[in-house]
Amino acid sequence: MKLYNSYSQKTEEFVPLEENKVKMYVCGPTVYDSAHLGHARCYITWDVLYRYLKFKGYEVTYCRNVTDVDDKILSKSQKEGKTPDEVARFYYQAFSKSMESLNNLKPDIEPFATKTLGEMIAINKQLIEKGHAYAVDGDVYFRVKSFDKYGQLSKQPLEALESGARVEESDLKENPMDFALWKHDEKFGYKSPWGVGRPGWHIECSAMSRKYLGNTIDIHAGGADLIFPHHENEIAQSECANGQQFVKYWMHNGFVTINKEKMSKSLGNFLTIDKILENYDANAIRFFILTNHYRMPVEFSDEALTAATAGVKRLYTAINEARKTAKIDENLNLNTCEEYQEFVEAMDEDLNTSKTLAVLFDLANKTNKEQNSRNLTLIYKISEVLGFNFDKVKICEEELKEKIDVIAKKLSADFKNMNEILSFRKTARDEKNWDLADKIRIVFDEAGITLKDTKDGTTWEIK
RNA sequence: GGAGGCAUGGCCAAGUGGUAAGGCAGGAGCCUGCAAAGCUCUUAUCCCCAGUUCAAAUCUGGGUGCCUCCUCCA
Incomplete structure (x- = not known):
């Protein structure tokens, strides 16, 4: 199986660190607001990877964090007169519900940042000891110049970053590029060796990844907007603290765009998952996402969702009709079926889901012509690996x-x-x-x- | 300014050297009382220019257009 590694910018053969085991970490949501279509794309993409790896027989440990300590959560809590914890809990539940509606499998581990503070502090200590970080007035900063690989993931030359210097100015930093590992905060902070404070954004992923998956993991995935600075900083922290490679394969999904622009909170041009689910079903959203390769941008439009709905209906109808006369055969040897081989071949090429949909349509056509157990089983099983839910929707x-x-x-x-x-x-x-x-x-x-x-x-x- | 990416039929989208998957929409036919569903058939030379090659959507160079990142962001 081949996967595109953002770090090398090449499609590489996937070889897990430990035979037959895969440790994957996906950057999860900051729970301060409703999830939108961009999140749907991200988590559907990695859900498909997770399902596929499992289907291939790997023993996968999928870890997806929840960021429940963050400036935005604080400001939201103040605006709504709630505690930060209440805000986080509310949006975490909403997020989980959205994920479930989309038929995304639950990760094996879903750690919360606030429950991993000890590990974060430990990393900070290590970094300070090794000279990669320094504490000033209750803050802790990472010394970017101390890590010569800095910028390799985002392909940013250090000088460019320095001169770009849109980073926050601070008298406390040795260098404007240095980033916070810990921030002094009397009001909402937690105890630490450097006084009461909060963790920096990037440190949590280094901590949770290490705690639950180990020093080096196979796959670390997330939206392409996380490449810089988030993932770049994670690499710096983890590799400096652990003294070994952090991630073997970095994977990033492209954005959902609307009017050719990235859909995002800051632009305010987003549609929440729940809102879209009022008009389209989850299978249609998934279909819409999977028609495009995961690294390409995908343009949202009602026409696209309508087309996806029609496509899904065609698949559903084929399965549903076939089920009236045929049964799903759990013992069918998929490997002997050419359609299955085509499916695997497509997925093995860096998750060419677009091609796998063509396989499904080919099977729909065959199923409509001949409603036998083989055809039904194939179309059903492949749909399942892609995360579609074609089980008969029971109307109450x-x-x-x-x-x-x-x-x-x-x-x-x-x-x-x-x-x-x-x-x-x-x-x-x-x-x-x-x-x-x-x-x-x-x-x-x-x-x-x-x-x-x-x-x-x-x-x-x-x- | 620096870094990365994209440009394929009406729309969406696969395809990295040998003469263009698939879906949606449209058209014709079959089926049907009529519909619906289904089945069959049907619409492209791949942004522009130059080059490499027996052969390019696919490689090289140059354009043009669009997007993303460099600040919180999936």
Whole structure:
């Protein structure tokens, strides 16, 4: 399997540190606001990687942190008159719910920054001892000049960074490029050898990664906007503290754009996941994300989501229809199937999900032509590895009852259930009363249910 | 100013040397009482210019346009 490594800027053969085991760390959210489509893209992408690695038989440990100590959480808490902890907890729950709605698997470990303070302090101490960091007036800064590999991930020449110097000016720093590992904060801080304070943003990932996965890990992933300074700084901290390589494969996903611009909080041009889920289903969002290669930008539009919805529906229909006559065969040897091989080949090429969708459509076509167990199993299993959820969406009883009531009312009749209406319509059709049959179908349509007349009778489905 | 990336049919998008996957939308046909779904068929020479090569969307050079990072950001 080949993966693109941002560090080397090359697509490399993936060889885990320990045979058959993968340690992956993904930069998680700062929980101060609702997650938006950009987050959806990021976490869907890495969810697919996680699923695929597991599917390939690796024993994967997926760690995704939660940043629950941060300036934005503090300002939000002050604005809302809540404690920072309340704010963090609220948005963490909202985030988890969004992830679940998107059908993202839960990471194996989801550590909180505030629960890893001891480890952060330990790293700071090590860095100070080794001369890579210094404490001033309750702050601790990383001495960038002490790490000669600094800038290698982001390919930023040091001089360029220095002259760019949009970094915060501070009299306390030896060099404007130095970044905070610990910040003095009497009000919201935690105890430390340097006084009461809060951790810098970057140190938490170094700490959590080391604590839960070890000094060197296989994969570290996140949005491309984290390359600098976040990941660059993580490398500096971790490698200086541990004296060994921090990450073997750095992976970064591209942005979601809207009107060709990056969707982001600061630009205010974002759509929250929950908002989008009001109009489109989770499979459609995933499909939309997976049509593009994960490193490319993906432009949001209603047209794109609508197209994705149509594509998903085609796959769903094929599976759903096939399930009526065929069964999923857990014992099918996937390796002997050429479609499966195509799928693996595509995924092995740095997660070419776009190609895997073509495999799915090919299978949908085959399944529609021949609804056998083999075709059904293949399309279902591959969909599952990509994280689609094509299990029959069960409409709840009450909802269906409501719809039936609406339909009955419109038809001025007293139908109790679906069968009564359908047999009523069947009678109309048998009598070739097409006007009535069509009218009933229109009423169903208005209620959000599609009626399909097939050779074997009429079927219905929620739109 | 420095660093990185992108440009493929109406829209989205694969494809890194041998003559363009797939989806959506559109068109034609089959099926159907009509629809829906499905099936079949159907629309490109790859931003521009120059070069390398028997052969380039794919390599090189030069343009043009767009995006991202260098500040919090997935």
